[in-house]
Amino acid sequence: MKWKYxxxxxxxxxxxxxxxxxxxxxxxxxxxxxxxPEVMRFMNDPMGMDxxxxxxxxxxxxxxxxxxMTIYDRKIKSPIGIFKIYxxxxxxxxxxxxxxxxxxxxxxxxxxxxxxxxxxxxFKGMKLNKICGYVxxxxxxxxxxxxxQKFTKxxxxxxxMRNHEGGLDDVVEFALLRExxxxxxxxxxxxxxxxx
Amino acid sequence: MDSPNIEKxxxxxxxxxxxxxxxxxxxxxxxxxxxxxxxxHMRLILKIEEEYKAEVDPDTALGLFxxxxxxxxxxxx
Numbered sequence: 001m002k003w004k005y006x007x008x009x010x011x012x013x014x015x016x017x018x019x020x021x022x023x024x025x026x027x028x029x030x031x032x033x034x035x036x037p038e039v040m041r042f043m044n045d046p047m048g049m050d051x052x053x054x055x056x057x058x059x060x061x062x063x064x065x066x067x068x069m070t071i072y073d074r075k076i077k078s079p080i081g082i083f084k085i086y087x088x089x090x091x092x093x094x095x096x097x098x099x100x101x102x103x104x105x106x107x108x109x110x111x112x113x114x115x116x117x118x119x120x121x122x123f124k125g126m127k128l129n130k131i132c133g134y135v136x137x138x139x140x141x142x143x144x145x146x147x148x149q150k151f152t153k154x155x156x157x158x159x160x161m162r163n164h165e166g167g168l169d170d171v172v173e174f175a176l177l178r179e180x181x182x183x184x185x186x187x188x189x190x191x192x193x194x195x196x
Numbered sequence: 197m198d199s200p201n202i203e204k205x206x207x208x209x210x211x212x213x214x215x216x217x218x219x220x221x222x223x224x225x226x227x228x229x230x231x232x233x234x235x236x237h238m239r240l241i242l243k244i245e246e247e248y249k250a251e252v253d254p255d256t257a258l259g260l261f262x263x264x265x266x267x268x269x270x271x272x273x
Contacts (some may be wrong), residue, residue, distance in 0.1 A: 098219050106234075107233045107236060137254035138240050138254075140237055140257055143237075144237040147258065147261060148226060148234075170253070170254050
């Protein structure tokens with residue numbers, strides 16, 4: 001894929017399109033999502049931002065070391081969530097986070113499909129060595145998804161992050177190494193070949 | 197593994213996944229049961245917490261991805 005560092009990023013899957021958030025055109029859905037305690041329960045972002053504050057917030061994403069992409073349903077062209085990538089270039093790794101704001105997409109496998117595409121971009125396109133994910137301990141859907149996607153649990157940080165209710169949550173640290181992912185790609189490819 | 201715990205694990209799963217208990221076997225996992233998705237996984241854990249008055253910590257939650265895992269956990273409650 002052709003992408004110039006520092007310019008808006010566009011990624012696609014079978015069912016979704018991811019496009020760098022344009023701070024000058026924040027979708028109305030963002031305001032709704034960022035005000036919904038259920039949607040924001042496990043997110044680190046501040047809650048209750050209006051469009052102007054969201055525009056300011058997303059203007060800090062530079063499409064270099066910080067990338068925020070709106071996730072669109074490819075068919076109905078509506079935003080359903082946000083995928084964020086934070087790159088630590090000197091260490092050749094990044095961490096990612098995903099928010100699915102449209103609750104009708106919860107449990108549909110959307111996160112798995114979207115993250116697989118982002119993983120491919122980060123390992124093949126960006127040549128990163130490691131992708132990390134930090135999950136709050138009670139975020140059972142995310143624990144499920146990272147496990148299903150063969151990330152390794154590297155540890156649990158106890159009472160590590162403040163939640164929106166004022167308490168402190170444990171945080172599970174997951175990671176996937178490029179070599180692990182490449183090996184899995186090769187195994188999947190071999191299996192497909194064997195099946196003919 | 198005690199059979200009653202396997203049966204209970206299958207019963208919990210079938211009620212959450214809204215499918216017949218005999219469609220789930222003790223060897224099933226998140227990889228083999230299509231309806232065992234992230235949302236249903238959360239519902240399953242919340243159901244276990246409610247029924248057994250327990251709180252599932254992250255390490256435990258990360259070990260509940262098979263019928264046998266669930267049965268083993270239930271046996272400790």
